[in-house]
Amino acid sequence: MKNLNIFSVFILGLALLATGCHHKPSSITPIPGSQGPSGGDNTGGVGPGTAVPVEPQVTDKTQGIPINLNEIFNHPYNEDREKFKNDTVYFDFDRATIKASEESKLQDVANYFKSDSTDALIVEGNCDERGTEKYNLSLGERRALAVREYLANLGMDPQRIKTVTYGASKPVATGHNEAAWSKNRRGDIVFITPK
């Protein structure tokens, strides 16, 4: 060790630095809207936001939202089954819960109605064939109501959403297997405009 001269120590020091524990990223990928990688405020230049008044939905925990439909349903109206055809909500077997995978569809629907308040919806609840008819009528209605409640919680007027149940009587897929059943367990959303 006596012969370890200063130069060797320097080289050793550099080597230690090069293999040290601290990582230093070799390149930075900027995240859109952010100030930069070193912290910043991550707001993309947007202010803190101001509170917007939201009408509280009467969602009784022991029941759903009572039905008192808007006048639009008492007069002739047009039904458009195409507009929200791709937003049909699908359900698990024997369940009426809105799954996480379906939420964005309902957000699409609610987004449309934020800027438009003269139109309405009918939600049609459907089941697969595996329940008795009376049971399926109720389950289908519960599914339609679940869609209605979810849309109401996104800001839609629930009285512009009518529910109808078809039980298992309007399958879109025949077949006695999960491939067919999963397509039939659904809430179809029909767009309503006054005539």
Place this chain on the structure above:
Amino acid sequence: MKIPLKIVFTLILASSLSLRAQDHPIEIRKDTAHLIPIALRGFTGEAEEVLRFDLSVLGMEITEPADYIVSGRNDGQVQGSLTQTGMQRPIFARAYNGGSTRSQAHAFANDIVKELRQTAPIFQTKIAFRLKQGNSTEICVSDFDGAHAVVLTHDGAMVDSPSWLPGGRGLLYTSWMHGNTAIYEHNLATGARKVFAGYPGSSFSAEVSPNGQMVAMILSKNGSPNLYVCDIDGGHLKQLTRSREEDSSPCWSPDSREICFVCRSGRAGLQKISVDGGQAVPVHANAYGNLTSPDWSPDGSKIAFTSGSRPFTIWVMPAGGGPAEKLVSGEDPCWAPNSRTIIFAQERNEKRVLCLLDVPTKHVKDVKQISGSCSEPSWAR
């Protein structure tokens, strides 16, 4: 629809009634759970066909040798006797007047069953059911055996859940004819219809109480499909359940004081609630799977229900809850007025047929085939 003519039957051997008790202490087998072999002699055509069918429905096997002999003839009028094999004198002998040959044969069969099974007559009663042909569904009424079927509705709309009004004067049923799910009242004599329950949301699955004074149904007007009752004229609507989950399939106790229905809390199961409201209580059965579509027997002793998911099975249990017995594959059981026979729907080759089950013997007889798929039977009681 024609109202059947009243049957007047003549007691030919009236004197035999007074002799019977003294000379021939007949021991009629009280054992309800066995098929009774019966010989059928002398009848032809429709009378023979009706007697054969009706007796079979109550667990009697037409065969020889037999425990009992039903003999007679039907030239002009149906007349016949019931005799225990080996006895000289018949148990009874009668001739039947009025109505059609078919009606007379039914009346004779009712008398035979009354002697051998001690049950209320059912062979001149009516049923209603849902008929599906292609894409259309309609409400149909017929004799209990499927004869004289009449399609009641022609709306080109979906229909469901027929339930008889008192005295068979009409039906309540669910229809989608005006684009929503509502309950209609249909007068059989005039064909007139009106909305019985068309509340906001969906209204469905109406059941008339045995005393004819109230109706139970499922309404979603308050945000969930829950159980409601009202008077037979639709007044005094009262909400009985308030659960977040869906309720379905109400049926009445024979005293019209309680309703048994399907409640979803986790798995679908049976509950009972007083018509005055209050807390619903579970009805426990040791059947597996979802329990749905209950029906309470008119004598109050049993509840039949559907279990599982398609294909279903029908079970029966004591009305107070307790061990349930599996009976037959099928769904939507409905008791006959005799609390012994059940009409139900059974899946065969992609369609459903109506069948009659003799509960103690588990003997099954198909109702006369109607073209199409038949389901949701309701027996006029």
